[in-house]
Structure formats: structure tokens, C-alpha cells
Amino acid sequence: DSGVTQTPKHLITATGQRVTLRCSPRSGDLSVYWYQQSLDQGLQFLIQYYNGEERAKGNILERFSAQQFPDLHSELNLSSLELGDSALYFCASSSWENNSPLHFGNGTRLTVT
Amino acid sequence: GNSVTQMEGPVTLSEEAFLTINCTYTATGYPSLFWYVQYPGEGLQLLLKATKADDKGSNKGFEATYRKETTSFHLEKGSVQVSDSAVYFCALILDSNYQLIWGAGTKLIIKP
Numbered sequence: 001d002s003g004v005t006q007t008p009k010h011l012i013t014a015t016g017q018r019v020t021l022r023c024s025p026r027s028g029d030l031s032v033y034w035y036q037q038s039l040d041q042g043l044q045f046l047i048q049y050y051n052g053e054e055r056a057k058g059n060i061l062e063r064f065s066a067q068q069f070p071d072l073h074s075e076l077n078l079s080s081l082e083l084g085d086s087a088l089y090f091c092a093s094s095s096w097e098n099n100s101p102l103h104f105g106n107g108t109r110l111t112v113t
Numbered sequence: 114g115n116s117v118t119q120m121e122g123p124v125t126l127s128e129e130a131f132l133t134i135n136c137t138y139t140a141t142g143y144p145s146l147f148w149y150v151q152y153p154g155e156g157l158q159l160l161l162k163a164t165k166a167d168d169k170g171s172n173k174g175f176e177a178t179y180r181k182e183t184t185s186f187h188l189e190k191g192s193v194q195v196s197d198s199a200v201y202f203c204a205l206i207l208d209s210n211y212q213l214i215w216g217a218g219t220k221l222i223i224k225p
Contacts, residue, residue, distance in 0.1 A: 002158065033213075043202065043215045090156055101147055102213060104156040 003027060006091050006105035014113055018079040021108045025072055025093030031055070032074040033094070033102060034066055038087035049074055081112045115140045119203050119216035126193055127224055134188040134219050136177075136203035144205040146170075146179050146186040147213070151200045160188075160201070198223045 003026035013019055025032050034046040036059075045058035049068035060066075063081075068074045078085060088109050092102040120135040138144065148160040148170070161170030166181035175190045186203060203216040 002156065004156075006156075042217050045213070045215075092157075101159045101162055102149075102157075103159065104149075106156040 002103040002105065004091060004093050004103050004105035006089075006108050008108060009106070010109050010111075012111045012113065013081060015081055015083060017081050017112075018077065019081065019110065021076040021078070021089050021091075021110075023074045023076070023091030023093075023105060025074070025091075026103050029093035029095050029103070030072065031094045032068055032072070033092040034060075034074070034076050035090040035092065036087050037090060037107070043090075046076070078110070083112050086110055086112045115144075115205070115207065115214050117203050117205055117214055117216040119201075119219050122200075122218070122220035123222050124219060125222045125224065128195055129192045130223075132188070132190040132193045132197075132221070134201055134203075134221070136186045136188065136216060138184050138186065138203075138205050138214075140184075140205055140207060140214075142207050144207050146177070147204045147206070148175070148177055148186070148188050149202040149204060151202065151218070153199070157202065193221075193223050195223045195225050197221060 005024040007022045030051045033048045036044045046060040048056040052068050066076045088107045090107045092104045094100045094102050116139045118137050145164040147162045149157040150160045151157045161172040163170040163179035169178045177188045200218045200220045202218045204213045
């Protein structure tokens with residue numbers, strides 16, 4: 001058990017809809033990362049938050065947004081969903097220490113129909 | 114730019130065979146190196162890490178040595194088991210930006 005909790009495990013929705021994915025980091029971890037894993041694109045970094053503030057942005061679409069709350073949990077919002085957004089979305093957390101490893105949740109499998 | 118290159122999979126081996134999954138990197142500065150493993154239906158787990166040249170990371174019978182001269186971090190195991198079947202990701206992180214840079218992943222299939 002990595003200590004990172006993601007909900008829901010599975011999500012099925014229609015094109016054009018909006019969904020919210022939730023992540024609770026490991027106790028004490030200040031950084032939260034979001035990744036998208038799809039068959040054709042592999043593991044893609046989306047965005048990172050550190051102690052409530054956006055730290056880095058990767059290949060995140062404008063239709064997607066995220067935030068980290070004062071209690072350090074994070075939400076990833078996906079809107080105007082397209083079929084190609086179907087993927088596994090992983091959250092990971094790490095401590096404040098330089099080069100500390102990431103600990104991943106089990107992911108949310110999103111299916112857009 | 115910074116990048117990680119892994120050998121393409123799938124890699125198929127028989128139980129008790131010797132495993133090597135190659136990983137090489139390009140990075141400015143002095144990265145830390147990681148191997149992550151993803152078992153079927155699960156999230157990624159940290160397998161091992163090395164933070165400086167010549168460090169050897171080890172866990173669950175797997176080993177990898179940080180070779181700065183060859184910019185490599187190859188994953189090895191002396192005798193694989195069916196339960197080792199998974200996707201293995203090599204990754205690096207730089208002090209400067211704290212982001213992980215990933216290899217494409219190598220699927221490992223172990224046959225009994």
C-alpha cells in the first residue's frame with residue numbers, strides 16, 4: 001500500500017461531460033503529481049502541485065485543470081470529454097526532499113463512450 | 114534535452130532465467146535514477162533507486178547500478194519468477210525541476 005488514495009477506481013461517462021478525479025497523498029507528502037497513462041501515449045506527466053501551489057505543468061490540455069487544497073488533497077477536473085481522454089489517470093505524491101521518489105495511487109480508469 | 118530510453122518489449126523469459134532490462138539516460142546535471150514496476154491492474158510502485166554515480170539500488174532480488182560513464186541504469190535479476198511479470202519503467206529526476214522523466218516502459222512476461 002503506497003498510502004496514496006485515488007477515487008473513484010472506475011468512471012464511465014459520455015463525450016462532452018465533465019468529471020472530477022480525487023487524490024489523497026501519503027501522510028506528510030506535500031507534492032502531488034497527476035499522470036495520464038494511455039496505450040498509445042504511455043505515461044504522460046500532466047501537472048504538479050506543491051503545498052497548494054502549481055509547481056510544474058506538463059502535457060495537460062486546456063480542458064483539464066487541477067488544484068491542491070489546504071488539506072493537501074488534490075482534484076483533477078476533466079471537461080468537454082472526448083473519446084481520446086479514455087485512459088488511466090494516476091496521482092502520485094512525494095515529500096519535500098530533493099529527488100524523493102514518487103508514490104503512486106492505483107489510478108482511476110476513465111472510459112469515455 | 115533530458116530523456117530516458119528503455120529497451121522495447123515485450124521481453125519474454127522462462128522462469129529462473131536471468132533478466133536484464135536496459136535503460137540509458139540523457140540529462141544535464143546529476144539526476145537520481147529510479148525503477149518503477151506496474152503489476153497488472155495496479156498503480157506504479159517504486160522498485161529501487163540510486164542517487165549518485167556507482168550507487169547500487171536493490172530490492173526483491175532486482176538490482177541496478179548507476180553508471181555515469183555509460184549513462185546507464187540497467188535492471189537485472191538473477192532468477193525471475195512468474196510473479197515478476199509486469200511493466201517496468203526507468204525514470205530520472207533532476208534537482209532543478211523535481212519532475213520525473215520516464216522511459217516508455219518494458220513489459221516483462223515470465224512463462225512457467
